[in-house]
Amino acid sequence: QKEVEQNSGPLSVPEGAIASLNCTYSDRGSQSFFWYRQYSGKSPELIMSIYSNGDKEDGRFTAQLNKASQYVSLLIRDSQPSDSATYLCAVNAGNSGYSTLTFGKGTMLLVSP
Amino acid sequence: NAGVMQNPRHLVRRRGQEARLRCSPMKGHSHVYWYRQLPEEGLKFMVYLQKENIIDESGMPKERFSAEFPKEGPSILRIQQVVRGDSAAYFCASSGQGHEKLFFGSGTQLSVL
Numbered sequence: 001q002k003e004v005e006q007n008s009g010p011l012s013v014p015e016g017a018i019a020s021l022n023c024t025y026s027d028r029g030s031q032s033f034f035w036y037r038q039y040s041g042k043s044p045e046l047i048m049s050i051y052s053n054g055d056k057e058d059g060r061f062t063a064q065l066n067k068a069s070q071y072v073s074l075l076i077r078d079s080q081p082s083d084s085a086t087y088l089c090a091v092n093a094g095n096s097g098y099s100t101l102t103f104g105k106g107t108m109l110l111v112s113p
Numbered sequence: 114n115a116g117v118m119q120n121p122r123h124l125v126r127r128r129g130q131e132a133r134l135r136c137s138p139m140k141g142h143s144h145v146y147w148y149r150q151l152p153e154e155g156l157k158f159m160v161y162l163q164k165e166n167i168i169d170e171s172g173m174p175k176e177r178f179s180a181e182f183p184k185e186g187p188s189i190l191r192i193q194q195v196v197r198g199d200s201a202a203y204f205c206a207s208s209g210q211g212h213e214k215l216f217f218g219s220g221t222q223l224s225v226l
Binding site for chain 1: 144146148153154155156157158161168169171172204208213214215216217218219220
């Protein structure tokens with residue numbers, strides 16, 4: 001069974017700090033990796049995608065992928081109170097040709113002013 | 114607004130009634146996915162459809178649940194004879210030809226009394 005594991009948190013960081021969110025996955029054949037942000041009572045919003053080992057930066061967000069360790073992370077620099085949300089890690093095995101993503105339960109991030 | 118549209122936003126049903134959830138994909142998208150999010154749980158894949166075809170329903174319960182995506186009109190997720198355990202947020206997502214990135218609708222919160 002494909003699993004995606006995340007620490008449920010909450011992860012509390014002060015405004016301006018770096019928030020580090022981590023995710024591990026069980027299916028070694030996974031090809032695509034995504035981070036979604038979900039505010040309470042709202043829909044998931046795609047914020048980052050990564051497909052190859054290494055780092056990918058987009059504004060204040062950096063996604064890191066290590067396929068050998070089956071590990072994905074998301075760094076948020078200069079954290080803002082508006083970043084307070086649940087962050088969902090999602091993994092696509094990639095062998096089906098479509099996106100039946102497996103999601104983790106999410107990590108709640110709290111950024112205090 | 115060219116985003117994924119879901120309705121109703123909230124749906125209340127009594128045990129034994131039927132629930133119908135509707136989803137119109139993002140403009141230009143022809144792939145629809147349904148996910149369910151139970152309290153304190155991650156998003157769980159239910160079914161993937163293209164126009165007039167169910168491609169993968171491996172995540173959908175065998176009894177009482179059905180989905181369709183007709184040639185004209187929105188995708189429908191139908192739950193017959195609802196039970197309290199069906200209470201959840203049901204999210205629809207769509208993707209384009211590349212499949213990789215899913216964009217979610219605002220969800221339907223189903224409450225079964």
